[in-house]
Amino acid sequence: MNRCWLALGLVTLALVLASLPDVLRGAALLAVRPPRLPQLLQRQDPPAQRPAQPQTLNETSLAAQLQAADRDWLPRAEPLDGGGTRYIYKRRAGEPELSIAEIRALIIDPPSYLAERRAISDLLELLRRSGVVVVLRQPIKTGAAAEWDPQQRSLRIRPDVPGRGSVEFARVLNHEAIHVAQSCAAGGLAARPKLLGIAVPLTPALQAQLQEPLYAEASATERALELEAYAHQDQLAVGLALVKLHCRDGRG
Numbered sequence: 001m002n003r004c005w006l007a008l009g010l011v012t013l014a015l016v017l018a019s020l021p022d023v024l025r026g027a028a029l030l031a032v033r034p035p036r037l038p039q040l041l042q043r044q045d046p047p048a049q050r051p052a053q054p055q056t057l058n059e060t061s062l063a064a065q066l067q068a069a070d071r072d073w074l075p076r077a078e079p080l081d082g083g084g085t086r087y088i089y090k091r092r093a094g095e096p097e098l099s100i101a102e103i104r105a106l107i108i109d110p111p112s113y114l115a116e117r118r119a120i121s122d123l124l125e126l127l128r129r130s131g132v133v134v135v136l137r138q139p140i141k142t143g144a145a146a147e148w149d150p151q152q153r154s155l156r157i158r159p160d161v162p163g164r165g166s167v168e169f170a171r172v173l174n175h176e177a178i179h180v181a182q183s184c185a186a187g188g189l190a191a192r193p194k195l196l197g198i199a200v201p202l203t204p205a206l207q208a209q210l211q212e213p214l215y216a217e218a219s220a221t222e223r224a225l226e227l228e229a230y231a232h233q234d235q236l237a238v239g240l241a242l243v244k245l246h247c248r249d250g251r252g
Contacts, residue, residue: 057134057157059124065162066117066169073165074110075103092167094205116166119236123170123177126240127155130247131189132180136162143214146172148179153189155180170236177239178229184247193225196242200231 075089075098087103098106127134136159139147146157155176161169182193200206209230210223218226232238 057124057136059121062120062162062169063117066113066120066166069163069165070111070113073167075106077104077107113166116170116236119240120166120170120173123173123236123240123243126243127177127180130180130184130243141214143212146176148176148183148193150183150190150192171233174236174239175229175233177243178232179225181239181242181246182225182228184243189247195221195224196228196246198228198232198242200227202227206230 073090075087078086078088080086087100089098089103089106091097124134131153133152133154135154135156137156138158139145139156140149141147144158145161146155148155157169157172157176161172178196179193180189182196183189183191185196186192186194206227210218210226215223215226
């Protein structure tokens with residue numbers, strides 16, 4: 001009987017030992033198989049990048065841009081090889097041509113643009129106090145240099161406008177400030193702008209402004225709102241005064 005159990009035990013042991021190579025081989029295969037997790041991690045897409053944030057207007061950077069751009073507007077005299085002098089200057093749209101005497105006077109006593117820069121600084125400060133966010137960002141309207149968005153309480157100015165110099169930047173900012181005042185007069189910054197009832201001289205130049213493709217699909221109300229802004233955009237004190245009046249001193 002003991003011999004039978006011994007024989008049976010030996011047979012069982014032999015079977016186990018015979019199967020060990022396969023078991024060990026399977027264990028070896030599992031050990032060398034590349035782990036799945038690292039492979040999955042390698043195939044994962046990188047995290048999506050956050051959309052670019054609007055470039056908040058920085059006055060220090062803006063002042064440097066305006067000064068550099070203003071220098072480009074100063075006339076200069078260049079001597080010609082065969083003798084004589086050539087005068088070079090840039091003329092803004094709507095401005096009359098300068099005579100040689102006027103160009104020479106500007107070279108001797110160039111404009112400082114201090115009034116425009118002060119108007120820009122004062123208006124930016126008042127708009128910020130009013131809760132308006134001024135950013136350098138491409139406007140939604142195609143062809144617009146800037147736009148006032150009451151829903152976002154945001155004034156978007158095209159990033160290339162500072163490169164046009166202090167005169168043009170002050171004009172654009174003043175124009176949009178008048179639109180801000182139109183919203184405040186309608187009930188607050190987030191309100192749809194309404195007419196302020198200020199005088200609008202219907203000059204040919206003013207009417208020509210609204211013939212631009214930008215206003216091709218504008219309603220009669222939108223055109224009237226733009227007329228108010230265009231009529232006074234060159235008077236740099238107007239935007240400041242209107243925002244103070246209608247936005248309750250910066251709390252509109």
